[in-house]
Amino acid sequence: MSSIFSRNIPPECLKNIIEFVKEGPNPNLYSCMLVNREWMKNCLPLLWNRPFDISIPVQNGTKLMNTYISCLDEIKKQYLIDNDIYLRQNRTPQINYPAYLRELDYEIFERYTRFWLIENIYSDRASDLDTIAESLESIEIEYTNNQLKKLLPCLFSMFIEKSNNLTHFSFYSDGEMCLDIPELPTWMVSTATYSTTNNSLIVSSSHVLRTSPAASNNSNFLKNLTTFKCEVDDSDLHLPNLITFMEILSLRCKMLQTIIFTWRSLYDTNVHNYLREIVRQQQQLRVIRVNYSNINISRVDEIFQLENIKILNTDN
Template sequence: MAFSNNVKESILIPGSLPIEILDHVFSYLCHDTKFLHSCLLVNRIWCQHVVGLLWRAPFSIWLEEYKSISLINTYISCMNDEEKSWLKKNGINVSTDTTNPLFNYSSYLKVFDNCGLDMSVKTWFIHSKCISKEKDCLIIDADRRIILSEILYKLFFRQNLEFTQLTFLRKPSIFDIPSPFIFTLHPSLISQLRVLRLNFAYTTESGRFKNLVNLVAILPNLCKKLRELDICLQIIDVNLVADFIQSQENLQDFRLECYSGNIAPAISALQFQSDSLVRVEFSQIQFSGIALDALVLCKNLRILCLIRCKGLTSFTWLPLKKAEFKLQTLYVRECETTQEFLESAIETANYHLNELFMSYSSPKIIESIMKFCPSIKTFEVDIKPSSTNKFLILLTKLVLLERLSVSLLIYDASDFLTTLPNFLPTSLFDLKLEFQNTPRNLVSFLKKCRAPIQILTVFSILGVDNELVGFITKFAKESDTLRKVLINDWSGRKLVFHKYSEVWTTCSLKPRDRINNIRNYQYI
């Protein structure tokens, strides 16, 4: 269909697109703050729509110091004269001469995190004049921190906000929230809540978080439209979790982490969400004598994750053998489980399974995967020496495999790495090798590999040198597929190479990566 010149011009002129289309485009870019900041400068229309995305989720416990200070200063500029005067009366020095902000930034808040707010306030006080020095240490006035936090809460509440995501963290280093009745006075604040995360795993003094505990107790009556519910508790409050589950109208994603307590009533309550549940995750759960019977009714269940759980036996899975759901992702990592449990889970998932993540890999388990799950596209597995031959044969059967992560529980993996290229399927484009390795072995592997690998990640390389870096650079340039290489070496460095920039970058390993390196040195 031909377009008139007028239509073409309206599409090409920035800002002339319909508002609905602009919002749709910007929504895909909400995590790219650098790009969104550039969009602010295009014109006034773009600026008005982008500023809301930039200020919808400002709080994070990982904010850099300068961002936390700027964030609190901006919110203070949005306060009215009465709120600023109250801060000054309590010894909190804020300027009353600042010009009014271009936008009412506090009105855009959609994603709220109490820990992020508290840490930002703490950082702001450290760098403000509200600091007293005692024995060469910076002492923050706790009372004034609480006052500033409460004023910020009031600022948000009077904006008639509608939170879409709420995170409450109980942690010794932060303060309690204001009175929970503030939330009941503004029911619209959380009536449209879609994501709720409660982390009560941290131990604190008795009564320290009285307001937060009281609020959580009434939340099931205030927010009934959750799509995602994430609860982490030291000792499970069965009634609380069950109430949350039962009160929801369309719960799709449920995660429960609990270090002790009887979770059977919480699992039983999942049957009330049988028509909507798509993803279920259990972490740190003791399943001894508890079956996953409530999930039998969840006909739309697609993702099941079990992380660091205990007591997973054939009894746990037995009811699910009759389930009608079509499981696409099965994640069983760092769990105390039996071979029978995994065999049953793999057989139940059958050819619908696209993603499999597992720590246990006996020859019988691998045979079950070959028999029942030929459609796997993503596979992450820890391989024992007794299973390497079966595993290599399995790779030839997974003709749709696209992503593979292999952790080999053996000290000397040179023979395995030499043989591996002969068994990799031609569909593979993302490969992660998590075991002790040497530059020479890696070079040999790359020379033999015929799979069209685009992204290669290698852990625990011993002695990364200029020769290896030069070889990979040359190899990537000549390769038709390889475009990114990530190397975590034993010295604690992370090296990243991008083919199109032809530049290597180096940074320190994150704690989790260091743990992986240490784990890969252990052998059987």
């Protein structure tokens, strides 16, 4: 009955129906997924495009990470197993969940991953994750952090490899969490060099992203990014991997429309050069907000001379 009903609905109408369900006061997209394959196909992008939402309870966040961890390739899974990270669900799902990701909030992603580890290691102590986290001794916190440094790179590289639809990337650090993004895999890292003579990045035909099977399977990684938000709110932070990621953005991204950038770190004083190179490459940039309290703004003054860009809330 449901299959006959859905076949009589034009695809555009079906999408509107599912969108209406999503925006309702009690959205129940999971029920819609059970109608048939066509309904499931239309529901999956809505369920998995913005999974890192601060309003989602942390218990649901750990279930989310369990699903994503099950999507890792066999090499990464074996690496985690070899490093004493127990995989609750080792079987790879048939659905490629990371492919639907559109918005990646790194702070929430790290938080969910940290709590997944806490639940995985110390679940015998209590059912409430906040209670478990507060009870950890310093040596246990150090062990959790070391395991986190092994798990985060696997997941982050998977998101970049598989997420052709990624449009928003946000990073926030105040010195307590998100001290830096993970070290990026070799295939993702650019060999572009920095010129001290003209203060700019040098990118030539020989300076390209190193290739690998993962990279060759996804030549469009990061190319659809439209929003880049970065807020570093601690003067003592040193974030070399984030700087490398910005270098990659300057090479890969051409479609950014919004850049929100705050940099209060006293390290990485050449960050303005990477910001400038990112801006230079954009074809549709409309809004840029820069807090340049620790940035030499005279080195990026051309940012503010580009046409059709709205400058918001810059500090003096």
